[in-house]
Amino acid sequence: MASRGIRDRVAVVGMGCTKFGERWNKGADDLLIDAAGDALASAGMQRDDIDAFWLGTMGSGISGLTLSRPLRIDYRPVSRLENMCATGSDAFRNACYAVASGAFDVAMAIGVEKLKDGGFSGLVITTPPEDGTSGELTAPALFSLLAPAYAQKYGVDEAELKEVFTRIAWKNHRNGALNPRAQFRKEVPKDTIACSPIMAGSLGIFDCSGVSDGSAAAIVVRAEDAHRYTDKPLYVKGMSMISGPATGAIDPAYDYTTFKECVVAANDAYAQAGVTDPRGELAMAEVHDCFTPTELILMEDLGFADRGTAWKEALAGTFDLDGDLPVNPDGGLKAFGHPIGASGLRMLFECWLQLRGEAGERQIGTIAHGRKLALTHNLGGSPGECVCYVSVVGSEPSA
């Protein structure tokens, strides 16, 4: 795959993120107004300073009017896009490319999802009319298929693997407890997680991410313009968006212990960013922990751990807030919540806070030790058939 990237050509100069959770008193309009307003304020901009908008939402509205109507946008281009759980990140990617191309000076990427108005448990996705043969498995069931496959391939006892999942959820809840914007702000004892009601396979309710409302936004300008708006911009080092051939569910060669889409996207983004040792170079990573086994497998797919070893590293605390490579310091999808269209930009928001040293009591130590890069990652779909996004951002332009 030939992918040149736009390393250091654009920068993030303002961000906003609402509190995620059951926002019964806020509609999608309100969440958009709040996130956009916070992003503009952080960049010292007014609404009309934005030349073009990219709006990501899976199901909280169609067309650019979803954004331009509540914000009363003054006749500007607004693209509305959807790419499953990578929706917010793809909105950001398109905004970056628009600025890098020279078509616009200032662009906003904004994501929103209002899930809690649906009235159902879990995520509900509307599909086009179908022939009724595609199956009825829910998302937790599809991701639970990873557990027995991983256990069998690497000879891990299933009970031990359940401990690993429990620790991942425990870690993310612990991080989320320190985050005022997170949906769940309490540490959860491991016993409570391990004994929570089973949803599918070995996954309990605490192995699943929070169904949540929320919005997040980023403002992108050309790198050379960044210091007009902030002393501490975030430079975009690499971005990769991969859609797989969706053959995992029909190809006996697929073994349910990896997301090939993520491996390809990570290698592409690392190449663009010049990253050769992600475990040693990244200060932190925000990864798509939609279910605890997903986070486990991503540690290997993203090159943070050797194949078959991530479960040991997770147990050893490598990815804790004070570990070698903090993963999901903001609580992740698990504790921060997962409003689909907003999640990718929420991850970028944590990179923004951490790399600028503004993360308060959950500020990670790796940055003080000189690391200046952060990663975001999204995965939409299910094992064997998904879309994947990986980005690397940094607090300094390359030498």
Place this chain on the structure above:
Amino acid sequence: MRGIVGYGAYVPYFRLERAAITSALGTPAGKGARAVASYDEDTTTMGVEAARRALSGAPAGSVPDLLYFATADPAYLDKTNACAIHAALDLPGSTLAVDVGGAVRSGIGALRAALDASVPALAVLSDIRTGLPGSSDESNGGDAAAAFLFGGEDGQPVLAEVIGHASSTDEFLDRWRTPGDPYSKLWEERFGEHAYAPQVAAAWADALKAAGLTAGQVDVTILTGVHPRSVRAAARTLGAATESFADDLSATVGTSGTAHAGLMLADALDRCEPDTVIAVVVLADGASVFLLRTTSALAGHTSTPTVGEQIASGNTGLSYETFLTWRGFLRREPPRRPDPDPPAAPPSMRHEAWKFGFRASRCEECGTRHLPPGRVCLKCGAVDHMQDERLVDVPATVATFTLDRLAFTLSPPLVGAVIDFDGGGRFRGEITDCDPATIRIGTRLTMTFRRVSTGLNGVHNYFWKARPVHEGVTKSDGGMI
């Protein structure tokens, strides 16, 4: 010589022990067990299973020109249920498929029509029987299907030749069900005995006369009907030898209405030697009698699996509460999830070969199998170089699986599995007819046609699921289902 050239029967996997009714309601429901169509079965899907077996046991290349589907519990009215059976059997468009449903007697009508045809004709008989909780229809009923392919003119070996038949028809009120009602109503029992007696006598005498036989020459007597008291009376008056009466399967299956004469006949054919005279006597709004003589072609022939094997491999772990739930008499709290989307008509038609015929595609360049069929090969990328391949009879193995407790189903947990077919090809689908606790990586599976769900618009979503290969009696060790 025209007669039966292929036959098959289907007894669903689950059994309700009548003691479970007795203990729930406190009124005696009798001994033994009744067969119960699963939550994902209806008369159409059971008919498909029986017909698959009838055709697979028939001489190679047997293709019916006619398909008659009879049931008193049709999945649809106004729309022909036989068309779904026709599609699932992958029959040619030139085969006429029609329903002859509505009443139990239509089973005999379908057999007679298939017999009287001058072309290969398939009669499919299927029924789901129940009544109000505590009724004898509920405890004595049973769910089953049977199918018979008639032919023989073109030199195909006939397993059993029809040597005489007769019917007697009369209008009288015995049992009835207003369309839309979930159960039937019955007239007072003694009146039925009065009405049926002359009907049985007339049909029996006429059939024997047509075949040139006496009652004493009948080797196997199959006697069933919708009015148990009259059936018992007929057993005393027909004059057939006591030892000739076949097991009526009431202790193991229950009386399966429209299908029952067919089920008993299939069971008899499984057991009979050549040159056996079989009488089929059915009491339903009148009486009908068929007399058959088995031929040398039956030597060593049975259906696969036999009726007896199916009876022996049932699961008796079904609770009465689950039975009531499946039949719609106990409305339970659904999961807080949206109702399943009904299938849309145009994509269902475009994908008929996959949805109903379970036809995959195999790449002509590299041999890779694709389920569902695709135009572009996942391995070599060849475009539109695909060969159709029907996989309904190809065995498969569980590659990995999960129990989904959140999914919308009448029988939680939903067992989802990644299934690898012998000879290549992978499919992610559902496993049915199983104790979820017994599913393992490596469990062997066969495909079965099912009603996956029914939309709020009343559209049934038919598709294929996998079921474990059942051997011998199984009892749920995960507790009651």
